[in-house]
Amino acid sequence: MTVTALAPLHDLPELVVDDLLFKVAPPRERKTIEIVVERDASLVLKAPPAVTVERATRFVNAKRQWVYRKLVEKDALSGPPIVKRFVEGEGFAYLGRSYRLTLKSEGTGVRLDRGRFHLPADQVDQGAKAMRRWYTEVGTQWLRKRIRPWAARLGEESVTVEVRDLGFRWGSARPHPGPQRINIHWATLQLPPSLIDYVLVHELAHLRELNHTPEFWSIVDRLMPNYHTQKTTLAAVGKNIWLGEGR
Ligand SMILES: [Zn+2]
Structure with missing residues (x-):
């Protein structure tokens, strides 16, 4: 030795x-x-x-x-990474549905309106950044509402959700003394709501148990009894999720 x-x-x-x-x-x-x-x-x-x-x-x-x-x-x-182009008609997902991109001459940022994503033409160069910002802002509002019933089921009065870029992780959580917070990847907002729920439940369970122990999975199971299906589906659809690469 x-x-x-x-x-x-x-x-x-x-x-x-x-x-x-x-x-x-x-x-x-x-x-x-x-x-x-x-x-x-x-x-x-x-x-x-x-x-x-x-x-x-x-x-x-x-x-x-x-x-x-x-x-x-x-x-x-994991197939090849999904790369998006910021051209008329490119598809972007939100909450499990795909919307076409349309370029317009004016405006200050991305909007989802009447079934289309609208991107100001002068922001095409920073299209990926503009889209990430949209997912982050809209996603924060959506997730903070969405997490409430799940947090309540766990016995937490309020849990704050922060949306950010987490690399190859859907979410992260660490218990704190005081108000609890979990982080969710902005790309998660492309998933259908039922799968986003699984990501939320998974991170909420980490507030009780840091590691993937049997106790951890029993907390997940208590919050979401059908979680096995969601977990498998998430692994399968995860490869089709855009992580911000543009050209
Ligand atoms: Zn985990």
Whole structure:
């Protein structure tokens, strides 16, 4: 055993085990090591503060077949990234329905009006940015209303929703003392409402349980008894979601 093997895992930004590269998540109080396969098929290792490189490597080796299987699944789901063009007739989804883009000569920003997205012609160069801003603004209002009954079911008076770009994650949540907040990716607003509900429920459950433990899934199940269907559907339709790439 080398000296490196006994070093704390968290001294490293990344752990490489043969052909697998894991980003090491910042240390948090937790009892178990967990591997997370992200939507872009990148790997994250979450571990208690005291874990050594040697122990983490042994853990990864024991889980190797599981990791490969997950990576295969991810490949099946992640096609080429969706790229949008900001031209007349391009389709953009909102709440599970597709709307055509129309360019107009005036206006200050994106509008969804009479079944079409309207983009001022002079903003075509920053079309992606203008659309992201629209999803963020409109989505914030929509989600803050939508989350209320779910939050109430969890026993939370109020939970604030922030809409932002979260890379390859639909949402994120961390319990706080005081008012609770969850973050939702602006791209989530392209999904049908029933799937957005699943994302909300998933993040709400993280306010009670940080990790994907059996307790976590039982909270999800209590809030949304049909969640298995939503979870599978989300994984399948996720690949068709536009994440902001334009040309
Ligand atoms: Zn989660």
